Amino acid sequence: MINFEEEIKRFKPCLEIEQAEESIYAYDSKDVSDILQEMIREIKNDDK
Amino acid sequence: MSRLCLKCGSELNDEYTCTNCGLKIDIYEKIQNTSKLLYNQGLQVAKLRDLTGAISLLKRSLKLDKNNIDARNLLGLIYFEIGEVVSALQQWVISKNIQKDDNIADYYIEKIHHNQHKLDTINSAVKKYNQALKYIEQKSEDLAVIQLKKVISLNPNFVKAYCLLALCYIHDNNLAKAKKILLKVLSIDKSNYVALKYYEEITSQDPEESKEKEKIYAIDKKQENYSIKAKPKKESRINPSVLQFGYVIFGVVIGLLVAVFLIVPGKVKSKTKEADNLRKEILTKENEYDTLLDSLNSDKEKLQLDLDEKNEVAKQYEEKAANFEALENLQSAVAFYLDNDKEAAANKLYVVKSENLTSNSKQLYNKLRQEIYPVMAKNAFTEGSRLYSRGKSPVVEKNLNQAVAYFKTATKFASSDDYFADDLLYYEARCHQLLGNNKEAIDLFQKLIDQYPKSSFKTWSNNYLSQLKN
Numbered sequence: 001m002i003n004f005e006e007e008i009k010r011f012k013p014c015l016e017i018e019q020a021e022e023s024i025y026a027y028d029s030k031d032v033s034d035i036l037q038e039m040i041r042e043i044k045n046d047d048k
Numbered sequence: 049m050s051r052l053c054l055k056c057g058s059e060l061n062d063e064y065t066c067t068n069c070g071l072k073i074d075i076y077e078k079i080q081n082t083s084k085l086l087y088n089q090g091l092q093v094a095k096l097r098d099l100t101g102a103i104s105l106l107k108r109s110l111k112l113d114k115n116n117i118d119a120r121n122l123l124g125l126i127y128f129e130i131g132e133v134v135s136a137l138q139q140w141v142i143s144k145n146i147q148k149d150d151n152i153a154d155y156y157i158e159k160i161h162h163n164q165h166k167l168d169t170i171n172s173a174v175k176k177y178n179q180a181l182k183y184i185e186q187k188s189e190d191l192a193v194i195q196l197k198k199v200i201s202l203n204p205n206f207v208k209a210y211c212l213l214a215l216c217y218i219h220d221n222n223l224a225k226a227k228k229i230l231l232k233v234l235s236i237d238k239s240n241y242v243a244l245k246y247y248e249e250i251t252s253q254d255p256e257e258s259k260e261k262e263k264i265y266a267i268d269k270k271q272e273n274y275s276i277k278a279k280p281k282k283e284s285r286i287n288p289s290v291l292q293f294g295y296v297i298f299g300v301v302i303g304l305l306v307a308v309f310l311i312v313p314g315k316v317k318s319k320t321k322e323a324d325n326l327r328k329e330i331l332t333k334e335n336e337y338d339t340l341l342d343s344l345n346s347d348k349e350k351l352q353l354d355l356d357e358k359n360e361v362a363k364q365y366e367e368k369a370a371n372f373e374a375l376e377n378l379q380s381a382v383a384f385y386l387d388n389d390k391e392a393a394a395n396k397l398y399v400v401k402s403e404n405l406t407s408n409s410k411q412l413y414n415k416l417r418q419e420i421y422p423v424m425a426k427n428a429f430t431e432g433s434r435l436y437s438r439g440k441s442p443v444v445e446k447n448l449n450q451a452v453a454y455f456k457t458a459t460k461f462a463s464s465d466d467y468f469a470d471d472l473l474y475y476e477a478r479c480h481q482l483l484g485n486n487k488e489a490i491d492l493f494q495k496l497i498d499q500y501p502k503s504s505f506k507t508w509s510n511n512y513l514s515q516l517k518n
Binding site for chain 2: 001002007008010013014015016017018019020023024027029030031032034036037040041
């Protein structure tokens with residue numbers, strides 16, 4: 001049976017046009033190669 | 049293999065590792081290829097309208113390679129398709145930022161910005177959707193439903209709004225409407241998780257649907273059992289010519305099957321598409337109808353308010369006209385009184401509706417009435433009595449008729465306290481009796497007996513009443 005109260009929690013407000021710019025700046029665009037680079041950098045720093 | 053790093057453009061060493069960022073170029077290429085593979089899969093499922101699946105694949109593709117422009121642009125396009133324009137713009141703007149030239153995102157952004165009206169409409173739909181969520185928070189689901197219907201009319205592809213509307217309908221136990229809405233969602237996005245979940249829940253509650261499902265399962269099971277039970281026949285010796293004939297028949301059957309499998313799916317597909325289009329058209333028309341109904345209802349309310357206002361003004365005018373008329377009659381009565389024409393003054397005074405007079409005018413009215421009415425009543429009674437005496441024996445109809453007219457005038461202006469009030473009733477009744485107007489006579493005798501039980505005419509009245517009734 002669908003629980004209305006529980007289901008309604010899944011619906012979040014949508015972004016409005018006025019918030020578009022803010023959301024673009026806040027967007028996390030990190031990919032796997034960025035994470036790999038960070039890891040390599042950390043390993044190199046540890047070696048030093 | 050290139051001697052430059054594909055990620056940062058620095059020199060590679062002999063092991064094909066970037067001297068700057070330290071990435072191995074073959075690993076980076078594998079990551080890029082996997083990202084492209086995921087994009088291709090995303091594109092394929094998007095073509096089949098599995099938009100939720102496509103979004104998931106494209107997001108994974110971008111997690112592997114954020115510079116995969118095709119994946120990002122397609123993700124934006126899918127967001128746009130499900131009505132989430134801000135998310136679409138977000139992807140296209142980032143895409144344009146990564147690759148400035150020869151990027152289709154430029155065209156999409158331009159297309160949206162070019163049509164400011166459309167952009168405003170879509171933004172208004174988003175605001176209304178957020179407002180609907182607030183209404184639900186405040187337990188005003190009915191207002192939320194109205195708001196969501198408007199959202200859908202503004203942005204007919206807004207999947208989230210459809211899902212929320214369906215949830216409201218389910219909560220309201222309006223399963224037929226919920227089902228229709230969910231079918232619309234599934235026509236936009238085949239594998240929308242929320243819509244599928246709600247749809248499954250609704251159909252499991254519907255006994256007819258469940259029966260149909262059971263039938264389908266039963267048929268499937270039967271076929272399965274049949275296919276399991278079917279065992280290959282043992283080989284037997286066959287004549288070669290019969291075998292050749294058999295091959296020909298087999299070829300024809302294969303040909304037919306190919307035709308059926310190639311042609312029929314095409315036809316089925318086109319019919320399905322037609323049905324989808326019709327369903328879409330019906331939903332659009334329904335939405336248009338709902339919007340029209342809302343606007344007509346609001347117009348009706350406005351017109352009703354307008355009408356109420358106008359009626360109020362008309363009532364005020366009517367009141368003023370009645371006040372004016374009463375005052376005018378009173379003025380005429382005063383004028384007649386001053387001219388010493390008491391009869392005309394009395395008649396004018398009689399038609400004045402005192403409730404429409406102001407307190408000052410009412411005072412004048414009462415004073416004039418007290419002055420004129422008793423005189424008028426007494427004069428008319430005296431004259432009527434005189435004519436009655438003349439006309440009763442022998443009966444002279446003319447005199448009696450004139451007497452009745454005087455008695456009526458006297459009744460008009462007399463008060464029940466006047467000393468001749470019972471006499472008035474008696475004589476008028478007698479006139480009617482002598483004229484043969486028995487009904488009027490009976491009524492008046494009865495009135496006298498009821499209203500003046502101590503009257504000296506009571507015994508006479510009873511006698512005449514008995515005579516008349518017999």
